[in-house]
Amino acid sequence: MNAPLRFHPRKPDSAYADLVQGPVVDPSLYTDPQIFEVEMDKIFYKTWIWVAHESELRNPGDFKTAQIGRQPVIVVRDKTGKINVLENRCRHRGATVCEKHKGNATGFTCPYHSWSYGLDGKLRGLPYPEGYEDVIEKADLPLQSLRVGVYNGMIFASFNQDIEPLEDFLGNAKHWLDLFMKQGAGYPIKTQGEHKFSFKGNWKIQLENTTDGYHFPVVHKTFLSSVDAETSEMLSFMTDDQSITRSLGNGHSVMVMVPEHVDLEHDDGSEPLQERFSHITEELSKTMPPEQVRRIVRSLHGAGFNLNLFPNVSMSMSFFRVLHPVSVNETQIRHVALGMDGGPEIANRERMRIHEHFQGPFGFGSPDDAEAWERVQAGAYTGRNVPLLVNRGLNREWVDDNGDKVSHSTDETGMREAYAMWKKMMEQ
Numbered sequence: 001m002n003a004p005l006r007f008h009p010r011k012p013d014s015a016y017a018d019l020v021q022g023p024v025v026d027p028s029l030y031t032d033p034q035i036f037e038v039e040m041d042k043i044f045y046k047t048w049i050w051v052a053h054e055s056e057l058r059n060p061g062d063f064k065t066a067q068i069g070r071q072p073v074i075v076v077r078d079k080t081g082k083i084n085v086l087e088n089r090c091r092h093r094g095a096t097v098c099e100k101h102k103g104n105a106t107g108f109t110c111p112y113h114s115w116s117y118g119l120d121g122k123l124r125g126l127p128y129p130e131g132y133e134d135v136i137e138k139a140d141l142p143l144q145s146l147r148v149g150v151y152n153g154m155i156f157a158s159f160n161q162d163i164e165p166l167e168d169f170l171g172n173a174k175h176w177l178d179l180f181m182k183q184g185a186g187y188p189i190k191t192q193g194e195h196k197f198s199f200k201g202n203w204k205i206q207l208e209n210t211t212d213g214y215h216f217p218v219v220h221k222t223f224l225s226s227v228d229a230e231t232s233e234m235l236s237f238m239t240d241d242q243s244i245t246r247s248l249g250n251g252h253s254v255m256v257m258v259p260e261h262v263d264l265e266h267d268d269g270s271e272p273l274q275e276r277f278s279h280i281t282e283e284l285s286k287t288m289p290p291e292q293v294r295r296i297v298r299s300l301h302g303a304g305f306n307l308n309l310f311p312n313v314s315m316s317m318s319f320f321r322v323l324h325p326v327s328v329n330e331t332q333i334r335h336v337a338l339g340m341d342g343g344p345e346i347a348n349r350e351r352m353r354i355h356e357h358f359q360g361p362f363g364f365g366s367p368d369d370a371e372a373w374e375r376v377q378a379g380a381y382t383g384r385n386v387p388l389l390v391n392r393g394l395n396r397e398w399v400d401d402n403g404d405k406v407s408h409s410t411d412e413t414g415m416r417e418a419y420a421m422w423k424k425m426m427e428q
Contacts, residue, residue: 017424020422031328042425055153071087097115177315191339192351194336199333215372248417
């Protein structure tokens with residue numbers, strides 16, 4: 001008989017990384033405010049953080065506000081077409097210079113003393129300049145710029161100017177990110193709006209969730225009973241040997257739920273189109289060839305997998321889920337719906353209805369997830385000396401030729417990968 005898993009408590013002067021010991025995690029990772037503060041400095045302000053998708057910034061002046069850790073930033077396309085990520089903080093007295101979530105602007109002006117900045121962050125003007133003669137130079141006081149990286153439409157930023165190139169950070173996740181974007185069915189991907197909500201729990205609880213297939217038939221039993229039999233069968237991956245979870249390095253992981261939809265460009269024509277989409281098939285067939293209709297209809301549910309990018313964004317079948325840590329026991333979530341840029345309206349509308357049915361504020365998925373996450377947080381406070389286990393699947397995990405650790409989709413390979421990266425960054 002295997003010995004029970006135990007956690008050896010951290011001594012007061014020992015490293016935070018000692019709180020993760022292989023498949024055993026101390027619950028203080030969810031509850032200790034001091035750990036949360038260190039995470040902001042060592043993780044969120046040191047690595048690549050997803051901030052926007054290029055479809056949100058089509059034209060010069062288009063902007064979006066975002067958060068990196070606790071710090072507000074502005075993501076903006078300037079007049080040259082360059083994407084800048086700027087600290088949303090006036091260089092004078094620190095007030096935010098932009099409060100709108102999205103829009104188009106020629107610059108940003110502080111509401112306190114009217115210091116104004118260009119789309120490139122440069123300080124353009126300030127009122128009553130006589131008091132600053134021989135005191136400051138405008139060229140010395142731009143909005144602080146972050147390092148920016150873009151891969152396949154996904155925009156990331158970092159406060160760390162010396163960070164490794166984005167493509168190196170993404171590593172083996174790039175292959176899956178490329179596959180995810182194929183759900184455009186030949187059209188570019190675009191965002192179709194978003195909604196946000198908060199739950200009373202630590203950000204890592206949600207980070208674990210995206211590649212946790214073990215919870216799906218339990219937490220989402222009501223959702224599975226609300227859809228047609230074909231969709232329910234498609235998402236019944238608990239006993240499918242082709243449904244797997246992979247660690248991708250640097251905290252990233254992927255969980256395959258619908259193997260036949262991993263690469264949506266691979267289609268041998270044998271899979272029947274779902275009956276629930278027959279009205280779309282009929283409408284599109286009036287103006288499109290059969291192969292194009294088939295490609296669009298097969299993509300309506302999105303890709304056949306969830307991709308988790310450490311530490312703040314997941315690309316979950318047909319939407320982006322973005323987490324923003326507010327405090328040790330509060331996390332904000334944004335669910336961003338996706339569609340086909342230039343694609344048929346009837347198909348994009350159907351994708352929105354699918355999104356609303358599961359991810360929407362009155363859907364069957366997100367409210368159930370949030371309830372489970374809050375119960376985990378509550379349990380972490382009551383069981384302070386009882387370890388959290390992320391050991392499912394250790395008995396059948398194997399290493400692929402490319403170095404990925406692989407196990408079944410219900411196993412906790414993705415969680416172990418995320419905590420390995422957490423441990424690495426907290427040790428730095």
